[in-house]
Amino acid sequence: MSAALREPGVEDLEIDLLLEALFQRYHYDFRSYARASIKRRLVQARDQLGFTSISAMQAGLLHDPATLGRLLGYLTVQVSEMFRDPSYFRALREKVLPHLRTYPSLKVWVAGCSHGEEVYSLAILFREEGLEDRTIFYATDINPAALRAAEAGVYPLELVKKFTANHQKSGGRSSLSDYYTADYGRAILDKSLRSRIVFSDHSLVTDAVFGEMHLISCRNVLIYFDRALQDRAIGLFHDSLARKGFLGLGLKESLRFSSHAGAFAEFVREEKIYQRRDP
Incomplete structure (x- = not known):
């Protein structure tokens, strides 16, 4: 990954574009989720799903519907237990x-x-x-x-x-x-x-x-x-x-x-x- 893509401002822009693509393409709207949390989850998804950048993950999302299900697993909270609290x-x-x-x-x-x-x-x-x-x-x-x-x-x-x-x-x-x-x-x-x-x-x-x-x-x-x-x-x-x-x-x-x-x-x-x- 180039140094430019690692700049915080560029990465934030990539995240904005991916969230907009996710909404426009699949009607899942994460644009108003808490920023720190959504950024952490997207970076984790990028690394564990094998994408070189958030932009590459966006391209996968747009052109390969299977990416959607994999990404949703990171963006939605799946941790719970019976009779929690x-x-x-x-x-x-x-x-x-x-x-x-x-x-x-x-x-x-x-x-x-x-x-x-x-x-x-x-x-x-x-x-x-x-x-x-x-x-x-x-x-x-x-x-x-x-x-x-x-x-x-x-x-x-x-x-x-x-x-x-x-x-x-x-x-x-x-x-x-x-x-x-x-x-x-x-x-x-x-x-x-x-x-x-x-x-x-x-x-x-x-x-x-x-x-x-x-x-x-x-x-x-x-x-x-x-x-x-x-x-x-x-x-x-x-x-x-x-x-x-x-x-x-x-x-x-x-x-x-x-x-x-x-x-x-x-x-x-x-x-x-x-x-x-x-x-």
């Missing part, structure tokens, strides 16, 4: 679900579902609390490969020890082993957990309101957005919530600087769970 799920179990019990039917949206760990955790929690049969879960992501993995519901068996500990800390009323079978180093989740889950492509950047939800859980996604895109997503969540519906964010996320902050009340402050205020 168990205190969040305990708060849902003990403080949010008593309110949700009053509804004859429920809709729950997991935005940015990655490989499905969170939506399956919620399905198990709702089953344990006797609410699964009246609930439809919507799990969305912009990465088709992640959605396919989520729908399959198969995880490395070596992760199950951590999943099990999280489940117990969350107040689990059963054994996590009731919900999977072990096979050749894999944990295969019970197909019945998928019966109430709808997996769908949805972008918080470009898509519109998604149904009328009683609970939206979008954890550790907004931290990768810039301030304007965070505000758009929070407005989308507000408009997608039923009256007095609940919104759960990640521990490092907040509504504090959003123009929509006044439309929510803190419900469980320490777990970043909010409730939509009455108009």
